[in-house]
Amino acid sequence: MDHAETITLADGARIATWTRAGPAEAPHVVLLHGGPGLWDYLEPLAGLIGDEATTHRYDQRGCGASSPSDEQSVARSVADLDELRAHWELDRFVPIGHSFGATLALAYAAAYPERVPAVGYVSGVGIGDWRTPFRNERRRRAEPFAARLAELSVPQRTADEEVKWRTLTWATDYADLTIGLRAASAMAHSPHVINQHANRAVSFTDADQIGWAAAVRCPVYVVHGTADPRPAANALQLADRLARPRKRVVTEAGHLPWIEQPEQLRELLAEIVQAGRC
Structure with missing residues (x-):
């Protein structure tokens, strides 16, 4: 069962969180939702991880059940994540992010490399012009x-x-x-409102991502569905900038690969969690 808790950060922002306990000696995983501006929808990933780890999830600042906040940036998101880490009393954890959450996981690992033994970069947008082919494919x-x-x-x-x-x-x-x-x-059907301000304000460039990739020393698992309308090629371009990339393909899956291919995701998540034990 998930333990729900609202955590108040140093600046007063209140963050809605959920923790699912694993075995005492298991690694800790923090699941990072996408957007920016959405809410946590990664409970199915916690279910797929099962007893492999203790999982933590949360609604990012100003999103979902967390309190409103006009302060929105990647740097603020990284700082929030580290405050949550301290609250959970974690020396190290594995960030597994989806879509924008993948970018956040990478940025955090670059800022705090000593705290991150492995990264899950799931359905991230990568670098280069991914928007043009994405919009064309979505239109089709x-x-x-x-x-x-x-x-x-x-x-x-x-x-x-x-x-x-x-x-x-x-x-x-x-x-x-x-x-x-x-x-x-x-x-x-979620009752939560999409935070359009966060979606516009939380921005990053290819240069930012290349810099983060260069700073990360741990294995980064770049996971992408073969039918994701956001091209895998752009994520792989970013993977080539990593010191220790682990490229993983999910066949016949789109942007949320755990929905269409849960068993493939279960195996990949177990691999990422196992890397976090090292």
């Missing part, structure tokens, strides 16, 4: 409902329209559109 996948999506793409939406817009937008992240519509609908 959305063709069956393009007219309805255009109607919903307005500044103000009702609650029902917001759920529908999220569902149709996020469904294109999956290899199988039928699975995508079902999975995206479940996430779209």
Whole structure:
């Protein structure tokens, strides 16, 4: 069972967290959600890790059930994560991040290399122009409902329209559109508001990422689905900048590979956690 706790940081920000205890001597893993501006949706990853580790999850600053905050940056996110680490009394832990969370995991490992024995970089965007092919592929996948999506793409939406817009937008992240519509609908019904300010303000450049990659000395597991609309090639370009890359492909999976290929993810997560024991 997850232990829910709201942790107050030094500046007064309140962070909603969940911890799932593993065996006493097991490594600790912190799961980092994407966005920026979304909320924790990584409970399934904690389930796949099972008894391999103690897992910690949280809603990032200003997001989900955490308190509002106008202060948004990668540096602030890294500092928040280290405050949480201190609260959890962890000397070392394995950050496993998804999408933007993968970038945050890398940035943290660069800032505190002595605290990180391994990194999970899952479905990260990498470096180079990933946006153009991503937008083209998302547009292609959305063709069956393009007219309805255009109607919903307005500044103000009702609650029902917001759920529908999220569902149709996020469904294109999956290899199988039928699975995508079902999975995206479940996430779209979250009561949390997307923090658009965080999405705009938490920015980083290729130069930032290349610098972080150069500073990380531990193994970094670059995990990417073959059907992710965000091209694997860009993540692999970043992997080539790492001292100890571990490139892992998830076949027939999109941006959230644990939804479509849970057993492949279970094996990869076990490998990452095992590296964290070293």
